[in-house]
Amino acid sequence: xxxxxxxxxxxxxxxxxxxxxxxxxxxxxxxxxxxxxxxxxxxxxxxxxxxxxxxxxxxxxxxxxxxxxxxxxxxxxxxxxxxxxxxxxxxxxxxxxxxxxxxxxxxxxxxxxxxxxxxxxxxxxxxxxxxxxxxxxxxxxxxxxxxxxxxx
Amino acid sequence: xxxxxxxxxxxxxxxxxxxxxxxxxxxxxxxxxxxxxxxxxxxxxxxxxxxxxxxxxxxxxxxxxxxxxxxxxxxxxxxxxxxxxxxxxxxxxxxxxxxxxxxxxxxxxxxxxxxxxxxxxxxxxxxxxxxxxxxxxxxxxxxxxxxxxxxxxxxxxxxxxxxxxxxxxxxxxxxxxxxxxxxxxxxxxxxxxxxxxxxxxxxxxxxxxxxxxxxxxxxxxxxxxxxxxxxxx
Numbered sequence: 001x002x003x004x005x006x007x008x009x010x011x012x013x014x015x016x017x018x019x020x021x022x023x024x025x026x027x028x029x030x031x032x033x034x035x036x037x038x039x040x041x042x043x044x045x046x047x048x049x050x051x052x053x054x055x056x057x058x059x060x061x062x063x064x065x066x067x068x069x070x071x072x073x074x075x076x077x078x079x080x081x082x083x084x085x086x087x088x089x090x091x092x093x094x095x096x097x098x099x100x101x102x103x104x105x106x107x108x109x110x111x112x113x114x115x116x117x118x119x120x121x122x123x124x125x126x127x128x129x130x131x132x133x134x135x136x137x138x139x140x141x142x143x144x145x146x147x148x149x150x151x152x
Numbered sequence: 153x154x155x156x157x158x159x160x161x162x163x164x165x166x167x168x169x170x171x172x173x174x175x176x177x178x179x180x181x182x183x184x185x186x187x188x189x190x191x192x193x194x195x196x197x198x199x200x201x202x203x204x205x206x207x208x209x210x211x212x213x214x215x216x217x218x219x220x221x222x223x224x225x226x227x228x229x230x231x232x233x234x235x236x237x238x239x240x241x242x243x244x245x246x247x248x249x250x251x252x253x254x255x256x257x258x259x260x261x262x263x264x265x266x267x268x269x270x271x272x273x274x275x276x277x278x279x280x281x282x283x284x285x286x287x288x289x290x291x292x293x294x295x296x297x298x299x300x301x302x303x304x305x306x307x308x309x310x311x312x313x314x315x316x317x318x319x320x321x322x323x324x325x326x327x328x329x330x331x332x333x334x335x336x337x338x339x340x341x342x343x344x345x346x347x348x349x350x351x352x353x354x355x356x357x358x359x360x361x362x363x364x365x366x367x368x369x370x371x372x373x374x375x376x377x378x379x380x381x382x383x384x385x
Binding site: 015039 | 163164223226245246247248249251252
């Protein structure tokens with residue numbers, strides 16, 4: 001059976017083809033707009049924060065005995081505490097409950113979360129409040145009057 | 153009742169989900185009727201020429217300005233210490249920042265040009281005459297608001313050009329008798345141009361004028377639809 005001219009000029013099929021083509025090229029056009037906008041909005045590396053190093057070193061004099069120093073380590077806030085002559089601890093200060101930054105309370109020798117009242121001792125162990133886990137700790141040591149903190 | 157195909161003007165929708173979603177909205181709001189009457193079967197008068205497009209072109213640029221402006225606000229910092237460096241950062245560091253700001257800056261110039269062409273066309277062909285006088289008034293208001301957008305936006309990069317243009321621009325109304333000096337004081341937010349000026353120009357540019365402008369654009373379009381396109385000359 002030979003196809004007639006009318007079959008070859010099937011308008012419905014043509015319209016469908018044109019419609020699909022229009023949709024396809026519109027999708028490419030939309031992608032060409034959306035992708036640059038997405039790249040524009042995506043945060044740059046520079047704004048990710050300081051303190052990405054895997055270890056850090058600073059003079060021991062910056063943390064007197066019985067005191068604490070807040071630092072930025074592994075891109076997160078952390079603290080170095082010297083509760084007494086012998087001890088030296090480095091802890092993450094991101095509360096394990098909902099991520100607030102815990103504060104150092106000198107009088108009670110505890111770390112307290114201002115958001116929901118979680119309490120931690122100087123080794124990061126939970127003393128009370130809603131925190132489900134202890135604060136992660138880092139290795140800390142004194143070498144030639146310098147405090148060195150490293151990821152465990 | 154399930155439709156096999158949904159015909160919307162030139163569109164034939166066969167996708168079941170799309171038909172059901174559309175019908176769900178249509179059953180409640182009668183959208184199909186509005187789309188048919190106002191979009192797909194709306195007859196454009198044969199006498200319209202290319203010159204009738206400039207209102208629509210201005211509207212299109214206005215939409216572009218809103219989109220690019222919102223994107224620029226992501227990185228722009230409206231403080232005299234950081235305004236210039238944040239704009240430099242948009243231009244040099246942020247991917248496609250140059251493009252977004254370029255479209256915004258060029259768009260602002262283009263919008264003034266297309267509005268002027270639009271107004272000239274309306275004026276020369278006498279379309280502003282009865283019953284469309286009110287829409288001419290609304291249109292002129294839109295033009296003045298657009299100039300306000302240009303004026304307030306020009307200060308934001310906090311360059312020498314921007315600063316001194318604003319000095320001159322706020323000095324000009326001060327020449328008016330009686331109210332002039334007060335107007336200058338009000339525009340600048342003080343005797344000199346400083347942080348307060350930048351902050352208030354920023355607020356006017358990104359919030360106050362766009363809201364007013366967008367609502368009056370709506371009024372402009374409603375009037376056009378209500379009165380229809382004017383007849384041939």
